[in-house]
């Protein structure tokens with residue numbers, strides 16, 4: 001473990017994570033060598049946030065084959081593929097999960113000729129690289145995006161995109177942290193983010209620990225705050241960005257983008273390039289996760305709606321590209337026309353393969 005607490009980490013042969021469902025009331029650390037614990041943690045949002053899910057899947061796939069005995073490669077392939085499938089079925093929207101699974105698969109098949117223990121080592125190294133690269137990408141996103149934050153800005157953010165949701169630092173929150181470290185006096189308005197309250201529980205907790213001025217609002221207050229002139233920019237994260245810039249993020253992001261456009265306020269998306277789905281032409285193709293009715297009819301386990309009420313609970317929405325001012329990545333700030341400029345990033349990515 002490094003000197004600073006991370007939401008997910010690899011510590012002397014064990015995977016360790018903060019159970020985010022318990023925050024901010026309790027800081028519970030879970031240590032495991034069982035990949036099934038990670039599958040359950042991702043499904044239940046104990047580990048959450050697109051980059052964090054991808055990193056967890058990398059380590060989880062390694063743990064899933066770590067105890068494989070013998071040298072029967074055909075059997076090993078079957079176990080490996082079934083573990084990958086289990087991770088792929090946890091949550092459908094964040095592309096970082098599938099990106100990480102693809103990276104683990106590539107390393108597995110490229111090294112299948114090796115002795116099984118060496119192959120396992122290669123997989124662990126790849127998981128560690130995914131984690132290390134995410135931390136570097138977040139740091140760079142922070143530096144790139146902080147340039148867009150004016151001094152004394154009122155910033156509105158949604159859901160949680162901080163160190164809890166990533167390898168470290170965060171994406172949208174990483175930008176806020178960097179601007180703050182640069183001495184900018186900022187105020188951050190945090191949407192509570194129903195149904196699971198990632199804003200109220202997690203983002204406020206992170207920001208207040210850093211001493212940043214934090215103002216919690218309920219999700220239905222944002223348009224009014226914009227009208228009052230309190231918001232200079234909106235910054236959110238992303239679970240999947242399509243080639244044309246359409247962006248899936250936590251449900252409620254689309255409302256914010258519409259309100260921001262109406263009030264002429266810049267609307268920024270911050271994400272690593274691992275959140276860009278270079279195979280998806282537009283946001284219409286992005287699979288949107290639907291979650292159980294319990295998350296709507298209850299708040300923190302307490303029932304608030306009548307028994308038998310029907311619910312609809314999409315976990316994400318898609319913000320169309322024309323509502324987005326810029327997409328801030330580790331490789332730089334992408335402005336419209338997104339189609340053309342994301343294509344350029346794709347070419348750059350290919351040359352790194």
Ligand SMILES: CSC[C@@H](O)[C@@H](O)C(=O)COP(=O)(O)O
Pocket residue numbers: 045048049050051094158159160161162165166170171172198236237238239249250251315
């Ligand atoms: C850096 S995290 C970016 C996104 O994953 C985040 O904004 C978000 O929508 C998370 O949703 P969650 O359902 O909490 O995993």
